[in-house]
Amino acid sequence: MTYHDVTISEIRTTAVDFSFGELLNLHRDKEIIIRPEYQRLFRWSNEQRSRLIESVLMGLPIPPIFLIENENGVLELIDGLQRTSSALQFLDHVAIHEPELVLSGCDFMEELNGKTFNTLDSLLRLKVKRTPIRATIIHRAGSSFVKYELFKRLNTGGSLLSAQEIRNCSSRMVEGGDRFYDLIQNLAAYRPFKAAIARLPASMRDLRADEELVLRFFALIAAKDRFKGNIEEWLDGFMEDVLFERIRVDLGELESNFVETFDVIADTFGDQAFTRFNSHGEATGRLAPAYYEAVCASVSADPDNIRRQNPMEVIGKLREAFQSDDFKDATGPGANTVQKLYQRIDVVSHYLRS
Incomplete structure (x- = not known):
């Protein structure tokens, strides 16, 4: 049907x-x-x-x-x-x-x-x-x-x-949805992931924002080109496409990609990967979703590149990327377009490769 x-x-x-x-x-x-x-x-x-x-x-x-x-x-x-x-x-x-x-x-x-x-x-x-x-x-x-x-x-x-709770519960209505829901829950509890998103406020975790970040990672990997200004609609649409088999994704492959990506992020950046840096070069503030998207997409595309580098040097490169005019342009007003998404991913990828 x-x-x-x-x-x-x-x-x-x-x-x-x-x-x-x-x-x-x-x-x-x-x-x-x-x-x-x-x-x-x-x-x-x-x-x-x-x-x-x-x-x-x-x-x-x-x-x-x-x-x-x-x-x-x-x-x-x-x-x-x-x-x-x-x-x-x-x-x-x-x-x-x-x-x-x-x-x-x-x-x-x-x-x-x-x-x-x-x-x-x-x-x-x-x-x-x-x-x-x-x-x-x-x-x-x-x-x-x-x-x-x-x-x-x-x-x-x-x-x-919350939006993610509705997604989690709705998925239970679909044959095979349990597996998708359980995978999201299990990965939200993965220790390196929890370490990497430690700056996510507890109040947002209570609303399953950590599970939404897992879903966001999946959507970045499998449906980046469908990114749109209304994030809820993007995530809803991706999940529904998976559940109703409008698109085919390999959940095992997504899980492996997720685990490898967050092993690298946690080992290299700790909890500094998805937040702003102040004028003294110190990580400050809470997790910023636009930063999360850019770093996750960049690292998942070439995790071995990050592994080969000195962690302190890579953190310095990430700080430079976040402070660049191109990245600020891609995360300011109007950031939730597919063009701006690709722009901030490209900026982070460029700095991490250099």
């Missing part, structure tokens, strides 16, 4: 009202799967989870959740994890392997603060268990593309998931 083959008839949905108690039982019986890789299980704070329970007890409407039917007829939660898991944690924290939820931050029903499910009175316990939440079930479709697009569209534009 190609992109253009998707028809409305392939998308069948059913709306069902489940009580939270029913969701808990379905989860216990493994008839509903809650995959933590779809959304980090508890990005919500304890107060946010508590306020959901407070809203339930106040009788306020709860936004719907979305489930998709897998090949075995089991339902997988693809949107609404925060709401669902918060309620399940309150009802039975053991069932989802989380600490007991002690309510806090409730400001309309302050008497709830400090309560757990078991310390509520029986009427309130029943109200939580019996409160319905609308669930839209997306029935099994023959097209992986349909499932992929539905997940991406449900999550795009919200604040819960």
